[in-house]
Amino acid sequence: MSYNVVADNLVKKYGSKLVLDKISFKIKSGRIVGLVSPNGSGKTTLIKLMADFLTADEGTLTIAGKKIGPETKAITSYLPDHDIFSKNCKLSDTIKFYGSYYKDFNEEKCQNYIKRFKFDTNAKLTSLSKGQTEILFLILTLSRDAKLFLLDEPLASVDPINREVIITTILKEFKEDSTIIISTHLLNDVEMILDEVIMLKDSTLLCHKSVEEIREETGKSLNDFFKDSFRIDWFGGDNK
Amino acid sequence: MSWNFDETRPIFQQIVERITMDIVSGKYKAGDKLPSVREFAIEAGVNPNTMQKALSSLEDSGLIITHRNSGRMVTEDTKLITKLRKNSAQEAAKSYLEFTKAAGLTLNEAIEILKEADNK
Numbered sequence: 393m394s395y396n397v398v399a400d401n402l403v404k405k406y407g408s409k410l411v412l413d414k415i416s417f418k419i420k421s422g423r424i425v426g427l428v429s430p431n432g433s434g435k436t437t438l439i440k441l442m443a444d445f446l447t448a449d450e451g452t453l454t455i456a457g458k459k460i461g462p463e464t465k466a467i468t469s470y471l472p473d474h475d476i477f478s479k480n481c482k483l484s485d486t487i488k489f490y491g492s493y494y495k496d497f498n499e500e501k502c503q504n505y506i507k508r509f510k511f512d513t514n515a516k517l518t519s520l521s522k523g524q525t526e527i528l529f530l531i532l533t534l535s536r537d538a539k540l541f542l543l544d545e546p547l548a549s550v551d552p553i554n555r556e557v558i559i560t561t562i563l564k565e566f567k568e569d570s571t572i573i574i575s576t577h578l579l580n581d582v583e584m585i586l587d588e589v590i591m592l593k594d595s596t597l598l599c600h601k602s603v604e605e606i607r608e609e610t611g612k613s614l615n616d617f618f619k620d621s622f623r624i625d626w627f628g629g630d631n632k
Numbered sequence: 633m634s635w636n637f638d639e640t641r642p643i644f645q646q647i648v649e650r651i652t653m654d655i656v657s658g659k660y661k662a663g664d665k666l667p668s669v670r671e672f673a674i675e676a677g678v679n680p681n682t683m684q685k686a687l688s689s690l691e692d693s694g695l696i697i698t699h700r701n702s703g704r705m706v707t708e709d710t711k712l713i714t715k716l717r718k719n720s721a722q723e724a725a726k727s728y729l730e731f732t733k734a735a736g737l738t739l740n741e742a743i744e745i746l747k748e749a750d751n752k
Contacts, residue, residue, distance in 0.1 A: 584679065586679060613640050
């Protein structure tokens with residue numbers, strides 16, 4: 393089976409600060425992958441490299457067998473962790489603009505979700521709550537027939553009920569011929585839908601493992617495995 | 633609503649247990665058509681590959697049959713279901729007796745407690 397996403401020795405620096413240090417991994421199609429790390433360990437930077445919003449200083453990255461560039465951007469659907477549209481836009485204009493920008497945008501699918509979640513397309517983005525905004529952009533992102541979906545913190549500002557809505561929407565839209573990568577620190581909410589997890593620690597890749605294997609080998613939930621991997625040693629070291 | 637799981641144990645195993653129980657208890661009857669992998673995964677709130685693995689394992693044990701045209705259904709082998717029902721009850725009985733033994737009760741006392749509980 394061929395790999396959908398292949399990262400080989402990726403290095404990224406901001407000035408003299410090393411943010412990603414020789415990151416390598418391979419991910420197949422038909423997989424949902426969690427990308428987890430404590431804050432400031434390079435999650436968003438790695439996502440931006442795959443979305444081609446940033447360029448690596450060293451190493452190579454291929455998506456669906458193509459070297460990163462305009463061709464991969466066209467088959468990669470990216471949900472940033474921050475707002476990308478002017479808040480003064482009406483929902484209908486936002487959807488129209490988004491749809492005109494991406495050739496693989498499935499207008500019908502998008503409109504079905506807009507109706508199902510009872511969005512008022514005449515309203516302005518400013519009238520939406522943080523959670524509603526998040527759901528709207530998740531719908532736009534998942535309405536593309538892309539090969540790679542990059543969801544950067546899709547659950548960050550959503551209440552528990554809407555978290556379930558988001559999880560179910562991701563499961564509904566998940567396709568065998570694509571890969572979904574979700575960055576999050578809310579592992580409790582997503583661990584049930586993940587195949588694999590990639591953990592970053594201090595700019596390096598700590599592990600890339602099957603989530604079921606982690607449960608089997610350690611008898612821990614992914615959430616506890618994650619916390620134990622990053623636990624601060626309060627009582628160790630020099631106590632003088 | 634998604635199913636409840638113990639996140640410290642492999643999920644696929646728990647799905648197998650849950651669907652087996654649903655067949656044994658008659659929620660899904662012999663010959664019933666079952667939801668697709670995707671529908672099951674969404675209902676349970678789990679990864680579709682994990683659900684696929686669980687359903688394959690149930691197929692291996694003969695509890696679920698896949699027809700080329702009509703999809704997955706519960707086996708029509710009612711003897712197999714009866715056997716599994718007995719197995720499940722035996723497992724539950726074993727752990728009950730382990731408890732009563734550890735608590736110092738005789739087998740007769742344990743049986744009496746069962747009868748009393750049934751009368752309540």
